[in-house]
Amino acid sequence: MPELPEVETTCRGIAPHIEGRRVLDVRVRERRLRWPVTRGIKGALQGQCVDQAYRRAKYILLRSDGGHVIIHLGMSGSLRVLQHNTPIQTHDHVDIVFEDNVLLRFNDPRRFGCVLWTTQPPEQHKLLASLGPEPLSAAFSGELLFRLSRKRKAAVKNFIMDGAVVVGVGNIYASEALFDAGIHPNRAAGRISRARYERLAECIRAVLSRAIESGGSTLRDFLRADGSPGYFQQELHVYGREGEPCMRCKRAIAQSVIGQRSSFFCTRCQS
């Protein structure tokens, strides 16, 4: 599933193929995604040049003369750069057809993703307006986590997955960063010290950076036919390892549901 590193990888992968190219056509086969594909997206895009593809949180933004395409991959979405004549497969919901035989194809079995068109500045769009800082930017810090967490009683795992606090920390990397930082995922966010948040912020940064490097290794595949899993899964310390020995102390990794999401942790190394 696309986490921030894969979204970043996808964005870097498609950008050189579509930037500077004119849109010839937009084909929508399935409008019913997380939000309905914007009516009129074809009329808005046709004939326009996409001059930039970039990422904000887990959104991929395509900038053209008159506005932006906002794409989210949800849980199962993918974007591929293909040739015009590539046969349709199941769940191929949207095509953006470019000049020079370039086709950008959105496929999403579970339809949790979206493809929207907006003429607003994207940072003012409803979906993007209240997002917190990028985890790999200077605006993100332990101090920020400390400040925003005061008086908050929610579990720290839910807190760091809150996109208004910091973007891009999904279920997998929340478990991983909390293990790396030695913090129990169920601990109340408001009862964690500044020093421990400094450590946590550093661990969030580190795990996402490493995953982007590993995501880079899936980059070679994603333009091709299959969605291969990538190597980052081999580097996970706790996620999906219930019952297996902790890599630090050998005690069995525990699993429990926190905020309706499966969480993995070591009861000895995390407190």
Added chain:
DNA sequence: CCCGATTCCTGTAGGC
């Protein structure tokens, strides 16, 4: 304001 529960959807894994 804050938080937990609910919701969207389908492929996959597990049980019987």
Added chain:
DNA sequence: TGCCTACAGGAATCGG
């Protein structure tokens, strides 16, 4: 072997 159910998960939205 095959069917059926439970579950996974990003994130908006709603209700308390």
